[in-house]
Amino acid sequence: MxxxxxxxxxxxxxxxxxxxxxxxxxxxxxxxxxxxxxxxxxxxxxxxxxxxxxxxSRAGLMMTLLSDSESEFQAGFMFGPPPLGPGAAPKDRLVAFGEGRIYFVLENGELLKAAGAATRNRFEVPATKLSHRHMEVLLREAGIADPWVMAMSLTYALDPERIVDDVRVRGISPTRLADSWRELITRLLKAD
Amino acid sequence: MxxxxxxxxxxxxxxxxxxxxxxxxxxxxxxxxxxxxxxxxxxxxxxxxxxxxxxxSRAGLMMTLLSDSESEFQAGFMFGPPPLGPGAAPKDRLVAFGEGRIYFVLENGELLKAAGAATRNRFEVPATKLSHRHMEVLLREAGIADPWVMAMSLTYALDPERIVDDVRVRGISPTRLADSWRELITRLLKAD
The missing domain is CATH 1.10.10.60 (Homeodomain-like)
Structure with a gap:
């Protein structure tokens, strides 16, 4: 048949x-x-x-769940519409990236923590490397002198543990986090 | 006698x-x-x-060692000479603070990792809270809209694990880290 x-x-x-x-x-x-x-x-x-x-296995289930969500988020910043996807200025793409990441982490925080805890080094998570690379490219385009190291600073500023604890333990609203990220990127990439 | x-x-x-x-x-x-x-x-x-x-105990010994070094570093940014201590512009104090922190972490990285691993939440280390507070005050003075959240972003950018791994695992020189921190703070606090 x-x-x-x-x-x-x-x-x-x-x-x-x-x-x-x-x-x-x-x-x-x-x-x-x-x-x-x-x-x-x-x-x-x-x-x-x-x-x-x-x-x-349970670990396999968690990784499948996470990689499903990560793939969707990655598709957004790699191929999606601007300002997250290609076609907007690096500054606007970075603002949208951080905002998107904050809400993504809050939706998937438990899984991200579990995945991070399962690796010796949090930076070795493949999705983290891809995020870092994405920010590095945008920072270089925007004229940052050492985009690799700056992307690492921004990667740690968006650390899942930091975002989850700010919101759930320290009572900071997601909007406040997103606004502060916007201020950080806007000032960092202000025209010279 | x-x-x-x-x-x-x-x-x-x-x-x-x-x-x-x-x-x-x-x-x-x-x-x-x-x-x-x-x-x-x-x-x-x-x-x-x-x-x-x-x-x-061994834990007591590690905490004594660390708190001795932390006290010295804290005395530097609270009471020492400018630009790290009082008397310089917030921007220059923050640049000096990050540079000092990078070298401090590289000298005490093993102990800091051990102390961080011993607490459920890395931010609960008292020295981390004091550093955060110090940056918050300087960022407020410099006109940042949400200095508490921005200080948290910078705290994570100076995460001991990040600094140690950048230098020992990813081969970034301490000078490159310090230069990138200077670029970050200089751009963040550029006069409007």
Whole structure:
């Protein structure tokens, strides 16, 4: 049956998306610690075997969730519409990047912390390297003398732990963080 | 014997200083992991009991070492000569502060990492709070709209882990870090 294969693939994709959405709901409601294979099977009303076949392990599930969200965010700054994507001035792209990153981290903070804790060195997370590279290119375009090191300073200013703790522990609103990021970039890249 | 007490105190102070110097030599030579009570007793040619009476535990010894160095650095930016201390423009004081911090972290990186790892939240280290407060005051004086949040961004840009890894893992020279910090502060606080 030649028409079977596409249908199967689209069923599989739908099931995968349904599982990932259930997983995201669990994290949003109860935090990353609550995301176990059992809890996901229960929430998505599937057998535990299905969850294991799909993601291999709890760590695999967390990485899949995160890389799904990271890919979406990365697509935004690499190929999306301006000012986040190409076509705007470096200053405006950097402002949009930091704002986007702040809200992204607040949505995915638990997973990002878990992923960061799983690596010896937080900078070794591939998504962090890509963010750094993106900022480096924009800073060079804007005339910063040492864009590699400056991008590292900005990477640490956007550290997930910092953003999550500012908002959840120290009571700073996401808007205040975004406004301060805008002030930082606007002053940093003001025309000489 | 009325003259005994001052002599005893000065002997005790000398012995303490001798032990701390031996401990600093051990850290400089072999890293913080090598700093054990046994190794210190051996290096300083005293009994192990003396080391325990003086510092209580290995953790106590590390905190004493660090707080000694931090106090010296803090005295520099609070009461020392300008541009690090009072009497210079906020911009020049912040440039000097970051440069001083970079070299301080490189000298004390192993201990700072150990102290940071010992607390749940890196920002809860008292010296970090004092540094943050110092930068906040200078940023307010310089007209930054939200000096508390901006000081937090700069605190993370000077994160000990970042500085140590940039230099030891990623091969960036301390001079490059200091130059980039100067560029960051100079542009951030350029007169409007």
């Amino acid at each position: 030649p028409l079977g294969a596409p249908h199967e693939r689209s069923d599989a994709a739908r099931n995968r998306e349904r599982l990932l959405n259930a997983a995201r709901d669990l994290v949003a409601e109860f935090g990353a610690e609550a995301l176990t294979m059992d809890a996901l099977a229960c929430k998505a009303k599937v057998g535990k075997g299905t969850v294991f076949r799909r993601f291999g | 009325p003259l005994g007490a001052p002599h005893e105190r000065s002997d005790a102070a000398r012995n303490r200083e001798r032990l701390l110097n031996a401990a600093r030599d051990l850290v400089a030579e072999f890293g913080a992991e090598a700093l054990t009570m046994d190794a210190l007793a051996c290096k300083a040619k005293v009994g192990k009991g003396t080391v325990f009476r003086r510092f209580g």
